[in-house]
Amino acid sequence: MSSLLSDLSQKLHLHNDQEAIDLAINHFNISHQPYNDLFEYLLLLSESNNNNNMNLLNCLIHSFFQWKTQSNKTIAIPHIDENLxxxxxxxxxPIKFLQDFCEIFKISKDNLLFLLRTLIFYPLNSPSYKxxxxxxxxxxxxxxxxxxxILLPLILQTKDHLIHVYMDKKPQLEGYVLELLDYLYEGGGKKIREIxxxxxxxxxxxxxxxxxxxLAVRYWNILGNEQTEKYPNLSTLQHRRTLSYLINVKYFENIEEKTMSDEAWNELIEEIILGNNDLSDYFIELLVDKDDIVAVRYWIAWLNRPEYTLPPWV
Incomplete structure (x- = not known):
């Protein structure tokens, strides 16, 4: 470690933060190549993210900004190896210092986006992608x-944690995730591959x-706030899953272990499918799959659906 870094480390260890900043500013004042010096220190300290190095990085970057503000010198940013x-x-x-780094060395937004695009095609669980x-x-x-x-691969591979990182608790991005999920579930999810x-x-x-x-239902429940008109496909998807669950309750539960009466079951079904042809079609399809012709006839009659409004397979 250079003598400057050793001296800074000692002062920071003794909590003499201002003395450390003054020392670093003085170094940049007398240096013939302050940008190069800073860059070399950043390279060296970034080899290990221990607490001491983090404190030194913070001190150097903070000091460099102060030096630039106070200095009367006009120093051009030197050419630095792009690979470095x-x-x-x-x-x-460390990511916490990247915004300052880009500002100091004038890394443009376009350049940064170009670099980031080289990493987003790595496996989603890889350190580089994260x-x-x-x-x-x-x-x-x-x-x-x-x-x-970014977003679709995370959704399609159901990477919940990374989706939450992506949304960053921002309502705009949460809405963006819901909009994309709602779009994917147009037509009840039957068009996902086509879309x-x-x-x-x-x-x-x-x-x-x-x-x-x-995943889609989970985000609808967490973020949708019952905005049925805004995200109709997600709302319908939740009801479809509920219908599938109720079918399993009715047709797969042991009679002796029955947890719901037929009356209660019928009431729940009525509440879900009433006035919604898509859901009633889906429900009838589930009944057809169970070969329960009696139930199919009952519910078609209850729904009072004209024959021409029913799916052709009924």
């Missing part, structure tokens, strides 16, 4: 990427529709 810059941004420099996502969130760049670049292929050029996907459906 990329290495710091994409691998080494770092890229956290940088994107830090800079609030989520909407700079198309759905098929992915035609709209997002995603094909040959090993899609777990059951897990995806659970």
């Amino acid at each position: 810059i990329s290495d710091l941004i994409l691998k080494k420099l 770092r890229a996502l956290n940088i994107i969130v830090k800079f609030n760049y989520q909407l700079e990427f198309s759905p098929d670049e 992915l292929s035609n709209q997002f050029n995603i094909r040959n996907l090993n899609l777990n529709k059951k897990a995806l459906g659970k």
